[in-house]
Amino acid sequence: MMLVLLIMILLMCLGVWLILIMRVANSNGHIRTLRSTFQEELIKEQQFTSLENLIRNTALERESLGRVLVAKDDVASVIESVESLGNKTGLRLTVELVGVENIPDTKNDTRELLTLSLQTAGTWNGTMYFLSLIEGMPYKVSVTSMDFEKVTLPEGEATKKILKGEWKGTIRVVMVKEK
Secondary structure (H helix, E strand, O other): OHHHHHHHHHHHHHHHHHHHHHHHHHHHHHHHHHHHHHHHHHHHHHHHHHHHHHHHHOHHHHHHHHOOOEOOOOHHHHHHHHHHHHHHOOOEEEEEEEEEEEOOOOOOOOEEEEEEEEEEEEOHHHHHHHHHHHHOOOOOEEEEEEEEEEOOOOHHHOOOOOOOOOEEEEEEEEEEEEO
């Protein structure tokens, strides 16, 4: 009788042991699933952080891309910027002509050309510096023509507008503008 009781206790212990092993196995499967899900979420978080950093680090470049074209209501500020560049370089600058025309040979309904004809007077270095600043403006700028001449007036004939030894010039600048 004692032997039967011991066998029954042994079988019960064995049954409890099997139940515990099955629960641990199920727990391991659940843990593996959680670990896999956690790793996937961690990768997504790293990609998101990387994308946020890329957006933050390229903000200036993206902003400048939007400024390649002169905005349709921004012509006056572009002219003021050009005049400011002339002052910065020490040139006497006159905006002789401002023109807006369709882009030739295209059927572009959203863009047109803004043309500025500029008269300059000042030193050669100031003139070249002015040209480099114009070309460095945050727009698509083309200098389509330039004409410079060194002033050689006799001593008594210098005027307020142009002094002897200065360079006078005509510069034509074209920019693409939104309609």
